[in-house]
Amino acid sequence: MNVTEYVKHLGQTATAATVYIGSASSAAKNAILATLAQLLRDETAAISAANKLDTDQAAKAGLSAAMMDRLTLTPDGISALARAVDEISALPDPVGKMGEMTVRPNGLRVGQMSIPLGVIAFIYESRPNVTIDAAALCLKSGNAVILRGGKEALNTNLALAKVIDAALAHHNCPPGAVQVINITDREVVEQLLKLEGTIDLLIPRGGESLIRYVNDNARVPVLKHYKGVCHVYIDKDADLAMGLDIAMNSKVHRPGVCNAAETLLVHADVADDFLPRFASLARDAGLKLRGCAQSLEIVPEGMTAATEADWGEEYLAMILAVKVVEDYAQAVAHIRQYGSDHTETIVTEDESAGLRFIGEVHSSLVLVNASTRFNDGGQLGMGAEIGISTSKLHAFGPMGIEHLTIKKHIAFGNGQVRE
Amino acid sequence: MNVTEYVKHLGQTATAATVYIGSASSAAKNAILATLAQLLRDETAAISAANKLDTDQAAKAGLSAAMMDRLTLTPDGISALARAVDEISALPDPVGKMGEMTVRPNGLRVGQMSIPLGVIAFIYESRPNVTIDAAALCLKSGNAVILRGGKEALNTNLALAKVIDAALAHHNCPPGAVQVINITDREVVEQLLKLEGTIDLLIPRGGESLIRYVNDNARVPVLKHYKGVCHVYIDKDADLAMGLDIAMNSKVHRPGVCNAAETLLVHADVADDFLPRFASLARDAGLKLRGCAQSLEIVPEGMTAATEADWGEEYLAMILAVKVVEDYAQAVAHIRQYGSDHTETIVTEDESAGLRFIGEVHSSLVLVNASTRFNDGGQLGMGAEIGISTSKLHAFGPMGIEHLTIKKHIAFGNGQVRE
Numbered sequence: 143m144n145v146t147e148y149v150k151h152l153g154q155t156a157t158a159a160t161v162y163i164g165s166a167s168s169a170a171k172n173a174i175l176a177t178l179a180q181l182l183r184d185e186t187a188a189i190s191a192a193n194k195l196d197t198d199q200a201a202k203a204g205l206s207a208a209m210m211d212r213l214t215l216t217p218d219g220i221s222a223l224a225r226a227v228d229e230i231s232a233l234p235d236p237v238g239k240m241g242e243m244t245v246r247p248n249g250l251r252v253g254q255m256s257i258p259l260g261v262i263a264f265i266y267e268s269r270p271n272v273t274i275d276a277a278a279l280c281l282k283s284g285n286a287v288i289l290r291g292g293k294e295a296l297n298t299n300l301a302l303a304k305v306i307d308a309a310l311a312h313h314n315c316p317p318g319a320v321q322v323i324n325i326t327d328r329e330v331v332e333q334l335l336k337l338e339g340t341i342d343l344l345i346p347r348g349g350e351s352l353i354r355y356v357n358d359n360a361r362v363p364v365l366k367h368y369k370g371v372c373h374v375y376i377d378k379d380a381d382l383a384m385g386l387d388i389a390m391n392s393k394v395h396r397p398g399v400c401n402a403a404e405t406l407l408v409h410a411d412v413a414d415d416f417l418p419r420f421a422s423l424a425r426d427a428g429l430k431l432r433g434c435a436q437s438l439e440i441v442p443e444g445m446t447a448a449t450e451a452d453w454g455e456e457y458l459a460m461i462l463a464v465k466v467v468e469d470y471a472q473a474v475a476h477i478r479q480y481g482s483d484h485t486e487t488i489v490t491e492d493e494s495a496g497l498r499f500i501g502e503v504h505s506s507l508v509l510v511n512a513s514t515r516f517n518d519g520g521q522l523g524m525g526a527e528i529g530i531s532t533s534k535l536h537a538f539g540p541m542g543i544e545h546l547t548i549k550k551h552i553a554f555g556n557g558q559v560r561e
Numbered sequence: 562m563n564v565t566e567y568v569k570h571l572g573q574t575a576t577a578a579t580v581y582i583g584s585a586s587s588a589a590k591n592a593i594l595a596t597l598a599q600l601l602r603d604e605t606a607a608i609s610a611a612n613k614l615d616t617d618q619a620a621k622a623g624l625s626a627a628m629m630d631r632l633t634l635t636p637d638g639i640s641a642l643a644r645a646v647d648e649i650s651a652l653p654d655p656v657g658k659m660g661e662m663t664v665r666p667n668g669l670r671v672g673q674m675s676i677p678l679g680v681i682a683f684i685y686e687s688r689p690n691v692t693i694d695a696a697a698l699c700l701k702s703g704n705a706v707i708l709r710g711g712k713e714a715l716n717t718n719l720a721l722a723k724v725i726d727a728a729l730a731h732h733n734c735p736p737g738a739v740q741v742i743n744i745t746d747r748e749v750v751e752q753l754l755k756l757e758g759t760i761d762l763l764i765p766r767g768g769e770s771l772i773r774y775v776n777d778n779a780r781v782p783v784l785k786h787y788k789g790v791c792h793v794y795i796d797k798d799a800d801l802a803m804g805l806d807i808a809m810n811s812k813v814h815r816p817g818v819c820n821a822a823e824t825l826l827v828h829a830d831v832a833d834d835f836l837p838r839f840a841s842l843a844r845d846a847g848l849k850l851r852g853c854a855q856s857l858e859i860v861p862e863g864m865t866a867a868t869e870a871d872w873g874e875e876y877l878a879m880i881l882a883v884k885v886v887e888d889y890a891q892a893v894a895h896i897r898q899y900g901s902d903h904t905e906t907i908v909t910e911d912e913s914a915g916l917r918f919i920g921e922v923h924s925s926l927v928l929v930n931a932s933t934r935f936n937d938g939g940q941l942g943m944g945a946e947i948g949i950s951t952s953k954l955h956a957f958g959p960m961g962i963e964h965l966t967i968k969k970h971i972a973f974g975n976g977q978v979r980e
Contacts, residue, residue: 238920250940252942257953260923342954343953343954361776361777363952363954381976387978388976388978395979478580496973501584501657501674502584504677507969507971507972508971509972509973511975512974512978516974516977521665521669522972523663534676534762535678535762538968539969548953548954549957550957550958551941551957552919552926552927553926553928553931553941554929555928555929555931556803557803557807557930557931559932560814560815560932
């Protein structure tokens with residue numbers, strides 16, 4: 143079988159499985175997930191051994207420490223994965239929900255019902271826990287899923303696939319419900335992107351170049367986010383102590399993730415007071431600052447000069463751009479020009495400024511007086527997330543299990559026809 | 562300015578306009594729409610004259626009668642367009658809606674708020690009324706829109722653009738809120754499809770080849786539907802008189818549209834009774850039938866033999882494929898194999914069969930005992946529609962004004978940070 147035939151076969155097998163998984167009861171789906179969680183625990187040694195093959199190879203190939211960290215799956219990590227499966231199982235079933243039915247003037251009763259999307263494909267890089275998270279989320283939402291992990295994680299993914307297959311087989315679920323691609327040929331991705339009419343949604347997770355490649359070549363619907371250039375704006379009426387807390391937490395709590403702040407905007411009225419205190423905290427935390435001319439005047443030491451490129455930069459590191467703005471309007475204009483529609487927060491005691499910011503800034507999460515780090519499905523009460531979308535289509539912000547469904551229209555009549 | 566620069570400029574002008582139109586009040590948007598409706602009425606003669614240029618040229622070029630019909634805008638048609646604008650103005654404003662706010666354990670109050678998508682592009686073929694419908698729907702939902710009509714309708718579209726521009730200018734709305742592309746160069750479409758990061762949604766309306774071209778080449782998000790291969794299934798427990806009504810209405814009420822039925826499935830238990838009566842009605846209506854072997858046995862005359870290709874065909878004409886199925890399961894399997902996820906109806910007096918059909922068939926509208934012709938935003942109570950999506954993403958079925966918005970997440974805190 144060549145790659146084209148292989149990928150076509152994956153698609154057909156997935157489509158065939160949607161008939162079963164798409165109408166499986168919550169109990170049936172939860173039973174599969176319970177077995178999956180149990181098997182992950184039972185097979186910890188085998189999965190660890192497979193992961194060691196991957197990490198050994200990666201070490202030989204000289205992968206970066208960050209990449210190694212993403213690739214490594216410890217026994218604790220496997221146990222956390224099993225817990226995540228249990229948590230997904232405990233989520234309400236998103237399929238089959240019906241809202242209110244309304245009656246049209248001709249007596250037709252119309253409404254909507256949530257159904258699975260159908261066949262979902264994930265293309266992701268080294269982190270092998272996506273294999274289990276995505277499988278569990280798709281099963282729970284009644285979708286068939288095709289998983290294409292990074293080549294560095296192939297052994298781990300195949301070990302995880304064995305566990306998934308066993309869980310499906312134990313409950314007589316068609317194996318097409320979850321398929322892990324077992325060849326690393328790049329052409330597989332190319333072919334997946336062309337499976338129009340078969341793949342209902344493709345979700346790429348990984349670096350910007352992967353996501354851009356997918357977006358530029360896909361003929362199937364794609365949900366994605368490129369980057370998070372998130373802003374903290376300290377308003378003139380901010381509680382400055384709160385501002386220090388929120389700015390520091392937004393940046394240094396976990397600097398390598400998409401909801402970490404990348405630019406701090408400070409209202410000119412409070413900059414003289416705020417910036418020296420912030421610079422001192424930054425110095426203690428090992429955070430490097432790149433300031434505008436006015437910031438540099440206020441904090442002449444411990445800050446380097448920002449260039450135009452800094453304002454749009456997603457550092458994902460212990461670096462923060464700092465800019466003094468003349469007023470609220472300039473802060474919002476700056477966010478519009480350089481932001482990525484991901485997450486922005488305003489720190490202010492002026493309620494009307496907070497409400498105005500919420501109304502005028504159109505990012506996937508807009509906050510008043512809280513850290514940007516809350517842009518996360520779990521933190522917002524949505525349960526497990528499959529990613530954070532910055533596309534303003536279908537999902538904007540954390541994509542939860544609900545976003546793996548869509549509403550179809552339904553209608554009950556007693557002979558209605560169009561006049 | 563070359564085409565690339567021209568299209569880039571369109572995008573920048575549209576983006577700039579989103580700041581105004583995206584936060585305009587309902588009153589401000591409705592005032593623009595009222596002026597637009599009035600100007601359409603006032604300028605009926607000028608618009609008609611421009612349309613005559615287009616129809617004269619089309620007649621010379623030998624366009625088909627169907628195309629001529631789509632292209633022609635009579636004074637009555639212009640009056641209907643003005644009424645449509647008034648109706649869109651009367652719809653509830655979809656922007657700024659907030660659902661329930663919930664409180665997280667840390668005290669953060671979280672919720673969602675609907676916002677415009679931003680910049681929408683429409684690419685459509687000869688029908689010039691889309692120019693006004695799309696402009697009005699986008700304005701009402703706070704979006705900027707770029708409109709690319711068919712080259713056959715250029716004069717009409719430019720006359721309509723003049724009216725739109727005047728309505729915007731009268732209310733000091735930036736002209737970038739609605740831009741009608743005034744050159745017919747094909748490269749414009751190519752460039753529009755690449756305006757990633759600027760166009761939030763592109764909607765193609767037209768023939769299958771246009772939509773396929775857009776889908777295969779777009780780097781911006783696209784919502785589309787290819788075709789409607791809609792089914793009427795006459796169950797063994799059908800009220801046959803109702804079945805005759807629904808099958809005929811689904812097919813002949815307006816055979817050239819996407820929600821018209823293309824295949825009739827009849828349960829074997831009732832085929833002997835139903836099919837001769839249906840064939841007689843079809844003959845009277847001038848409807849041609851293409852039957853399976855079993856249908857041909859029952860109705861030996863007035864029906865030709867269907868081939869495999871007929872089952873997936875969107876005739877958009879007075880032709881209907883007819884197939885006898887052994888049971889309910891075979892009907893659903895046939896729809897799964899050959900349907901286009903658009904619209905299917907079951908005719909049955911057995912309530913459980915109806916509910917099962919509603920649950921198991923995942924088309925954008927699934928009906929019990931009613932005509933497929935109800936798959937329409939107006940008929941389903943959603944107000945004006947911008948198209949019918951068969952993509953299971955963002956919108957599945959009629960796309961109403963709500964689908965030109967997305968929900969962002971919002972959060973109010975008092976200093977919350979991630980631990």
